[in-house]
Amino acid sequence: xxxxxxxxxxxxxxxxxxxxxxHEVENMVRESGIREGLCLVxxxxxxxxxxxxxxxxxxxxxxxxxxxxxxPHEPVSQYHHNGAEDNADAHMKRQVxxxxxxxxxTDGKLHLGPWERIFYYExxxxxxxxxxxxxxxx
Numbered sequence: 001x002x003x004x005x006x007x008x009x010x011x012x013x014x015x016x017x018x019x020x021x022x023h024e025v026e027n028m029v030r031e032s033g034i035r036e037g038l039c040l041v042x043x044x045x046x047x048x049x050x051x052x053x054x055x056x057x058x059x060x061x062x063x064x065x066x067x068x069x070x071x072p073h074e075p076v077s078q079y080h081h082n083g084a085e086d087n088a089d090a091h092m093k094r095q096v097x098x099x100x101x102x103x104x105x106t107d108g109k110l111h112l113g114p115w116e117r118i119f120y121y122e123x124x125x126x127x128x129x130x131x132x133x134x135x136x137x138x
């Protein structure tokens with residue numbers, strides 16, 4: 001059994017954005033040399049998420065609208081968490097979208113459905129953030 005670990009640093013200039021990390025993860029799978037195993041992709045910040053879905057701008061817009069209805073950013077005074085920061089909504093959005101994804105690696109490739117892609121979703125950006133990619137397998 002082998003393991004492979006890399007961190008990807010992202011700098012999202014806006015407060016919120018969906019960033020495709022799919023190709024970077026595919027490249028890491030090739031670099032790892034792992035042919036059969038599992039790949040974990042994990043947001044290392046409590047105000048960001050990793051998810052798998054379609055790479056379609058309308059869907060991404062719908063996520064923004066839906067999440068803002070569930071946990072609106074403003075007024076920030078509605079949240080007890082807010083004090084020095086104004087990111088309570090970001091914590092809640094992350095809880096809904098999830099922390100990480102695990103994908104099977106089969107024959108040296110991510111084993112995904114035809115339209116599935118891996119995304120990083122930033123809810124409180126404007127600074128450097130890290131993403132963990134960890135694989136185990138043979």
